[in-house]
Amino acid sequence: MEPSKIKDMGEAIRRVRKSKGLRLEDLADENISPATISNIERGIAHVNLAKIQYLLEKLDVNMEEIPDILSEQEEESNEIKFNLLTTDVLIDLGNPKDAMTRLDNMKLEDNHPCAAYVQHLKGKAFLSMKKWNRAERCYGLAISLSHQNQNKDNLEATSYLDLSLCFYQQNEIEKALDFVESGLDAFIDGNGRGSIKYTLIRNKVVYLIRLGRNMEALRAIQDIWEEMDKIEDVETVLAFYVARADLLRKTGMIDEAIQYAVKGLELAKTNKDFQNIFHILIVLGRLYTAKGKWQQAENCFNTGLTSQHLLTSETYLTDAYAGYGILLSHQNRKDEAKKMFEKAIINAEKHDNAPKLTYALRVMGDFWKSSGTKLEAIPYYERALEVAQKFHYKQAEYKLYYRLSQCYQDSDQKEFEKCLLNMYKTQKALRGEENEILEDE
Missing domain, CATH: 1.25.40.10 (Tetratricopeptide repeat domain)
Incomplete structure (x- = not known):
């Protein structure tokens, strides 16, 4: 008998036993043990067919009755599955x-x-x-x-x-x-x-x-890219476009990243996926910032932020504020940039998003350090470091120790050396993971 049929038979036997209010022990005797009955009901393939026939006789069930029992069982199972499906939808709603x-x-x-x-x-x-x-x-x-x-x-x-x-x-x-x-x-x-x-x-x-x-993430995307036409969920396809564009940005391949981002934006627009439209616009804003195309970058950030009321999740607003702040810093619009970085921090705190909070605090530190006020940068770096250490974000720790060492280099030799030692320890803990301390995020 095929394994699937044995399992169906077992389920039918269990159903009959339950309907008669019998325990395994009630059916067991010198010819069949409770363990064997349990194996039959669970559809274990190696059970002797003679034992199955013996159990059916004890339950006063003919083999000819099994199809009807299975049919009734399948109908009940389909009803349960439908109820579970609607319950799943209820959670989604x-x-x-x-x-x-x-x-x-x-x-x-x-x-x-x-x-x-x-x-x-x-x-x-x-x-x-x-x-x-x-x-x-x-x-x-x-x-x-x-x-x-x-x-x-x-x-x-x-x-x-x-x-x-x-x-x-x-x-x-x-x-x-x-x-x-x-x-x-x-x-x-x-x-x-x-x-x-x-x-x-x-x-x-x-x-x-x-x-x-990032390199591991990029390899994972490249490995799956040839299967993109098999992916039915548009949201997942768009997520791969967004991730590929952003990862290419971080590796300095700006023009190629823009191509993927634009394709992704067209797909998101066609499907009216406002969440990914917003996300891709922010990535494009960062890409045009990297190319020094300030007006195009600002158009992307402004367009994205204008659509924020359509977002189902506001977590990516942190990226928008931080990216816009970086653009404004490049344009020497310091007051506006500072306000954007503050918004990035507040949004990450609001949503209890530790990775984005670590990043938002870090770019605020970068803002003060690049403005020549390293002492103002230190509290932001230290707070970001606390978050990174709490959740074991080793790559983020390394970047933060690097920046803190820059802040202490000319003012506190002891703290400077401490940061260098911690950089070494963190890098050792990373066990050879890629060292990308200078990328934007």
Whole structure:
């Protein structure tokens, strides 16, 4: 008998046993043990067929009845799956509490085929409510149950994806990256949810960029670029365009970066994706700043900021304010630049975004240092360093120690030497990761 049929048979037997109110122990005797009955119900392939027939006789079920039982079971399963689908939509619509009530009322056992999906949705609801610990526990259960259920519909990979988001939103980027890698390892081609693979890679790129591991992020994008026509989710496609343009900017390939950004902007405009229109305009503003095309850069920043009321997330406003501030600094519009950097810091604080707060504080420090007032820069660098150390952003730490050493070089030899020592220790901890201390972000 095929493994899939054995599993179906096992589910049918479990259904009959439950309907009769019998425990495993109630059916066990000298010919069949509770463990063997459990293996049959779970569809373990090596179970003796004679044992299955014996169990059916004990349950007073004929083999001819199994198709009808399976049909009834499938109908019930489809109804549960539809209820779970609408519950998933309910969470997306911003009603996680109502969704949780529905899920709690389902009362599915762990060996039910939909049990993993229930735990996944509970994790998603808790994630939406920012109840991190509860979300982590539910995703852990979903991963375990999905693995037992042969990772149907790639639910294991999906749960790893959402688990990574749980840690990302807590600014634990290294852990988020680890879970994305686990999701990619768990993903099985042909098992459904094909788009999850590309979402995992997209998030991997984002996390690598946040950690300052830009060359790794660029390689990940280049590896996937030939598959872009397979990606159905336009938002994911746009995210790759944005990331590629910004990474090329950081490596100094400005003209090539502009080409990707413009293509991305056209695609975002066609799909009326205002979030990515805003994001790409900010990237273009930075690119034109790097080329010294002040008017084009300012047009990009102003156009982007004009559309901020259409954003679904305001986290990228930090990038807009910081980028605009850099442009204004180049034009020697110091007061306007300072206000932009202050806005960048306030926005990062408002959204509790540690990577962007680290960056916003750093560029404010750069502003004061470039203005010739190094003492004003030090508090911003030190505060940024505290955030970077708290969340183990080693690349950011290295950049900040470098800047602090510049501030102390002519005024405090002891602090200067301390910064150099910490630069050495941080670089050693990076274990050979790329050293890009002078890029814009």
